[in-house]
Amino acid sequence: MALQSLATQPAEFNRTAVIGGYQVMKKWLSYREHSFLKRPLTLAEAEEVQAMARRLTGLCLLQPQLDANYEAVKTSTWKRETAEATLTGAGA
Numbered sequence: 269m270a271l272q273s274l275a276t277q278p279a280e281f282n283r284t285a286v287i288g289g290y291q292v293m294k295k296w297l298s299y300r301e302h303s304f305l306k307r308p309l310t311l312a313e314a315e316e317v318q319a320m321a322r323r324l325t326g327l328c329l330l331q332p333q334l335d336a337n338y339e340a341v342k343t344s345t346w347k348r349e350t351a352e353a354t355l356t357g358a359g360a
Contacts, residue, residue: 285324293320 285292297317300309309317327334346354 285328287324287327292324293317296320 298304300313302308
């Protein structure tokens with residue numbers, strides 16, 4: 269299923285992926301512009317862009333599940349006061 273999903277994602281999907289406030293691929297490619305390096309991308313660099321696109325697509329496809337898991341964990345954690353009361357025996 270993942271491979272089929274990867275193949276159907278539009279190119280815009282990866283170009284706009286934001287992690288930590290950065291558009292990851294745009295930032296990576298900006299340091300490799302022809303005007304900056306005075307050369308085209310190497311094969312290794314082009315392969316890295318392709319691998320990055322796959323990883324970002326995987327993260328974007330998992331995002332709803334990751335968000336749901338985060339919310340489930342967040343709501344099931346103990347509040348500090350409850351944990352302290354339990355540890356000191358006050359909550360028993």
